[in-house]
Amino acid sequence: xxxxxxxxxxxxxxxxxxxxxxxxxxxxxxxxxxxxxxxxxxxxxxxxxxxxxxxxxxxxxxxxxxxxxxxxxxxxxxxxxxxxxxxxxxxxxxxxxxxxxxxxxxxxxxxxxxxxxxxxxxxxxxxxxxxxxxxxxxxxxxxxxxxxxxxxxxxxxxxxxxxxxxxxxxxxxxxxxxxxxxxxxxxxxxxxxxxxxxxxxxxxxxxxxxxxxxxxxxxxxxxxxx
Amino acid sequence: xxxxxxxxxxxxxxxxxxxxxxxxxxxxxxxxxxxxxxxxxxxxxxxxxxxxxxxxxxxxxxxxxxxxxxxxxxxxxxxxxxxxxxxxxxxxxxxxxxxxxxxxxxxxxxxxxxxxxxxxxxxxxxxxxxxxxxxxxxxxxxxxxxxxxxxxxxxxxxxxxxxxxxxxxxxxxxxxxxxxxxxxxxxxxxxxxxxxxxxxxxxxxxxxxxxxxxxxxxxxxxxxxx
DNA sequence: TGCAATAATCTTACTAAGTACGACCGTACA
DNA sequence: TGTACGGTCGTACTTAGTAAGATTATTGCA
Numbered sequence: 001x002x003x004x005x006x007x008x009x010x011x012x013x014x015x016x017x018x019x020x021x022x023x024x025x026x027x028x029x030x031x032x033x034x035x036x037x038x039x040x041x042x043x044x045x046x047x048x049x050x051x052x053x054x055x056x057x058x059x060x061x062x063x064x065x066x067x068x069x070x071x072x073x074x075x076x077x078x079x080x081x082x083x084x085x086x087x088x089x090x091x092x093x094x095x096x097x098x099x100x101x102x103x104x105x106x107x108x109x110x111x112x113x114x115x116x117x118x119x120x121x122x123x124x125x126x127x128x129x130x131x132x133x134x135x136x137x138x139x140x141x142x143x144x145x146x147x148x149x150x151x152x153x154x155x156x157x158x159x160x161x162x163x164x165x166x167x168x169x170x171x172x173x174x175x176x177x178x179x180x181x182x183x184x185x186x187x188x189x190x191x192x193x194x195x196x197x198x199x200x201x202x203x204x205x206x207x208x209x210x211x212x213x214x215x216x217x218x219x220x221x222x223x224x225x226x
Numbered sequence: 227x228x229x230x231x232x233x234x235x236x237x238x239x240x241x242x243x244x245x246x247x248x249x250x251x252x253x254x255x256x257x258x259x260x261x262x263x264x265x266x267x268x269x270x271x272x273x274x275x276x277x278x279x280x281x282x283x284x285x286x287x288x289x290x291x292x293x294x295x296x297x298x299x300x301x302x303x304x305x306x307x308x309x310x311x312x313x314x315x316x317x318x319x320x321x322x323x324x325x326x327x328x329x330x331x332x333x334x335x336x337x338x339x340x341x342x343x344x345x346x347x348x349x350x351x352x353x354x355x356x357x358x359x360x361x362x363x364x365x366x367x368x369x370x371x372x373x374x375x376x377x378x379x380x381x382x383x384x385x386x387x388x389x390x391x392x393x394x395x396x397x398x399x400x401x402x403x404x405x406x407x408x409x410x411x412x413x414x415x416x417x418x419x420x421x422x423x424x425x426x427x428x429x430x431x432x433x434x435x436x437x438x439x440x441x442x443x444x445x446x447x448x449x450x451x452x
Numbered sequence: 453t454g455c456a457a458t459a460a461t462c463t464t465a466c467t468a469a470g471t472a473c474g475a476c477c478g479t480a481c482a
Numbered sequence: 483t484g485t486a487c488g489g490t491c492g493t494a495c496t497t498a499g500t501a502a503g504a505t506t507a508t509t510g511c512a
Contacts (some may be wrong), residue, residue: 110385152378159336205370
């Protein structure tokens with residue numbers, strides 16, 4: 001077992017796997033996943049590049065590790081609670097967490113090596129629905145549907161430099177200006193007359209879709225399971 | 227304008243922006259987006275690395291270009307047709323196209339520089355809903371909801387090496403074996419008793435979710451619009 | 453037909469990454 | 483006082499993207 005031995009009484013400022021992963025998140029949060037290199041990470045940690053390899057086997061392992069850490073920030077749904085409330089709370093939490101770590105959005109749903117926080121999360125998700133009376137089949141439907149929506153929404157939301165109503169308009173404007181708007185009349189009208197309105201907030205779409213989905217799922221169990 | 231001049235009567239085997247992008251897709255399809263490097267692309271094209279820079283300014287421009295090409299493969303919804311039919315056809319098409327270019331899944335919904343095919347696609351999408359009587363507001367809801375779902379689903383589906391019922395079980399098995407299954411009892415039961423069943427096909431979840439979403443949207447216009 | 457202008461391709465080389473290999477160093481226990 | 487070992491680092495090899503400019507091919511025009 002390669003493990004950080006820091007048995008002494010005084011905490012030495014030494015590296016550890018946890019510090020490596022925490023540093024990696026700091027770097028990625030600051031500059032995106034592209035800015036995360038072994039060298040930039042080493043600098044963040046005040047150490048030379050090769051030192052980090054004492055705690056992780058490869059950069060891939062770092063990625064798997066920080067994705068799991070991000071998962072660990074998301075509220076777990078609580079089995080036994082009202083399933084709708086729990087699903088909504090967890091979805092809102094996931095969206096908020098991903099807003100803080102936009103680089104993680106495309107990575108969360110696509111890991112081949114899920115970490116313990118990820119597994120714990122899935123376990124709680126399934127337990128919540130099963131406890132609420134969902135059949136296996138409906139649980140599978142709900143799992144695929146909710147996660148596709150939540151992560152898909154976050155992907156659009158976080159990929160674009162959109163934070164708050166203003167920047168939607170800015171982004172839309174900067175995209176449109178390169179093109180012959182006459183060629184896309186409906187897109188233009190939609191953008192001008194709806195998206196660029198000062199009171200339009202793309203983020204609010206999240207709630208509409210989530211409600212529609214939960215309503216739809218709710219209709220498939222016989223009545224509102226407790 | 228930098229443009230390939232091939233005015234002669236005989237087609238010379240020369241480079242062009244189109245050939246560069248087509249080659250890039252071949253390389254990415256074969257080895258993933260990670261395998262797409264300027265050097266591997268040049269080799270595919272039978273040319274030296276720097277030659278491709280005569281047709282594109284940077285690797286980023288290549289990425290933007292091939293993403294737009296992928297978009298161009300997706301069936302356009304037809305304004306005036308039954309909106310449910312059109313939405314379903316386009317969603318199925320998008321899913322099928324992304325199955326052929328899995329590397330593109332996370333890139334499609336996250337471009338800052340949409341190409342003409344992408345804009346044409348969005349235009350047709352909006353036109354189809356507006357023509358069917360959707361309000362601006364409901365169109366915006368539908369846009370965010372459907373695309374989040376379709377791309378989010380494709381992201382899960384294509385990230386994992388899952389193609390067909392067999393490999394779901396394989397993948398699930400290989401993921402589980404690394405962990406203390408006792409710690410995740412509900413996840414384990416769900417996986418064993420449902421996901422690993424020979425007749426379980428993750429791909430079929432797509433239709434369930436899409437139907438639920440379209441039903442939900444349909445309930446918000448006053449009756450089934452033509 | 454010959455030649456200058458222009459287009460297309462390639463050579464070289466610089467910089468940034470991931471990481472293999474093995475040297476060094478400080479501490480703890482014999 | 484070693485000496486073994488965990489932790490850190492120096493060096494260097496490989497693969498990327500791409501800048502600069504040399505070289506070659508083509509084309510329009512005298």
